[in-house]
Amino acid sequence: MFKPYDPPREPLFDVEILRRNITADWVKAQITATLERHMAGDKLHFHERLPSFDEIGTDEALSKAIPHPVSRGPLQDKILDILGELRGLGLLQPVPHGEDRQSDEAIEWNAFVANGSGALGEDSWDYIFNLPMARAIGEALWSGGQEAIYEGRKAAGLNPFSGRTSSERTGDKRLMEYTDELIDAVASSAVVHMEGCATGVLQFYQVGGEMTCRKTDQRLGWASGRLLNPALGAWHHPKPGEKGRSRFELLGAYDAPKPIRHVEIEAPSGVILMADWFRIPGFNEGVKHDITRGPSISSDLGVDKRTQDHYERLGLVRVHTTNCLPRISRDGELIRIGHFNEDHEDLWEDDPTAPYGQRFREELVPDEIGSICCDLWDVTFADREVLADILIAGGEVIAANDGVGEHGRPVEGAPRTREEALALLDAYSQKDTVAKFDVEPGAPLHLYMATGNRVSQFHEHFRSPDVSRHDWLEDMFILSPRPLDVAAELVDEADWAWPDRYSSSRNEEIEP
Numbered sequence: 001m002f003k004p005y006d007p008p009r010e011p012l013f014d015v016e017i018l019r020r021n022i023t024a025d026w027v028k029a030q031i032t033a034t035l036e037r038h039m040a041g042d043k044l045h046f047h048e049r050l051p052s053f054d055e056i057g058t059d060e061a062l063s064k065a066i067p068h069p070v071s072r073g074p075l076q077d078k079i080l081d082i083l084g085e086l087r088g089l090g091l092l093q094p095v096p097h098g099e100d101r102q103s104d105e106a107i108e109w110n111a112f113v114a115n116g117s118g119a120l121g122e123d124s125w126d127y128i129f130n131l132p133m134a135r136a137i138g139e140a141l142w143s144g145g146q147e148a149i150y151e152g153r154k155a156a157g158l159n160p161f162s163g164r165t166s167s168e169r170t171g172d173k174r175l176m177e178y179t180d181e182l183i184d185a186v187a188s189s190a191v192v193h194m195e196g197c198a199t200g201v202l203q204f205y206q207v208g209g210e211m212t213c214r215k216t217d218q219r220l221g222w223a224s225g226r227l228l229n230p231a232l233g234a235w236h237h238p239k240p241g242e243k244g245r246s247r248f249e250l251l252g253a254y255d256a257p258k259p260i261r262h263v264e265i266e267a268p269s270g271v272i273l274m275a276d277w278f279r280i281p282g283f284n285e286g287v288k289h290d291i292t293r294g295p296s297i298s299s300d301l302g303v304d305k306r307t308q309d310h311y312e313r314l315g316l317v318r319v320h321t322t323n324c325l326p327r328i329s330r331d332g333e334l335i336r337i338g339h340f341n342e343d344h345e346d347l348w349e350d351d352p353t354a355p356y357g358q359r360f361r362e363e364l365v366p367d368e369i370g371s372i373c374c375d376l377w378d379v380t381f382a383d384r385e386v387l388a389d390i391l392i393a394g395g396e397v398i399a400a401n402d403g404v405g406e407h408g409r410p411v412e413g414a415p416r417t418r419e420e421a422l423a424l425l426d427a428y429s430q431k432d433t434v435a436k437f438d439v440e441p442g443a444p445l446h447l448y449m450a451t452g453n454r455v456s457q458f459h460e461h462f463r464s465p466d467v468s469r470h471d472w473l474e475d476m477f478i479l480s481p482r483p484l485d486v487a488a489e490l491v492d493e494a495d496w497a498w499p500d501r502y503s504s505s506r507n508e509e510i511e512p
Contacts, residue, residue, distance in 0.1 A: 021081050315389075326372055
């Protein structure tokens, strides 16, 4: 199970660092204390596995008592002490290109390497235990102890692996009572294997510890054999029908888009409807039809791909937000969507003639168009005619499927004609959480929004002399009839293709 490298490798560091912290006697004491605690029915944390009544006093109970790194307690403290010594000797190196992928593990490890402390809060130490060195110490300790149990069972003429269930635990797969000698062997084997794996002399294959890149939705893992200098990478597998072998490639620097995206849209009718989603019969089917599966919208790439797909395929704009209630305001020629704090001190002044002695400075605030309840963490909008096309397409899908919608349930009231679709939209626009406003029909409309799935970065980065900035208004995105003056290094000029059928060059002005 534990093999030396061929050719042999020199230890990565002095093994005495490990021996000063973890000895066979220490492991035995931990096992003994845990066995006693388990017999009393106590555990350190919710996820700790207690032995069943039939397992008490057997090798299965002993297996559950071997220190493991996922268990909160003394072993984690020992691992941190060891990592602290290695850091003090300058042996630990930061994870390259992990922070720009927003890997919590990389952020925490790099902070520890830099200054010996955590970066993400009180409970963030757990991320450290997902890195290869911490897992090499903890997992090799547990696996080495488990190896001694397997050998003990074989010496007793039993199958190395006991049965998983009571019905399977018969014959040579029955449970075996542990002895003091077996506990000594487990402690000794655990330490020997831990020393070999942690110093890089024995091969260590990390199981688990993978993560999903928040930027690209790519599945990331740790490069094998890199304990002091951990690095993230990803497996690349041949596509079906392709020849070749799977390969593991280390991550390079992440080529992130600029924080702000600028796209142009057009409004054929000049009437814009805006909501978190249009819960109208036929809308889901009209949007989902023919859409291909892509990266998760939990990632920046997934959000951007979905936004681009809706824009190019439907003429529909979908801006990712949070679970919020943004205000839509008309500020001169701008439409501003964002968080409005009406209680901010800048919006109130003392006035003895006003109720409660204070007057709201209404003249400072842009005109309110409406507000949206973003239960779906999105703001979705389009021209009224575009939305009607989507509803009609959805109605056709439902009709072709004998009245059944995308979720396999009957859908009633889906439109079959433009008149029906427009009537549904007009009725829906009366809701409190739907905004309706006019723009110039057929003229370009410039949208500035955040890239990725973190809407707050728009307010953090967006600056323009064309847009006033206030402490009481945090913009999430902005619509303008003309391009705004924004620094080029901040703006990604999207090369997305607006649907030709809604281009002003192809359409006569549509009466709302």
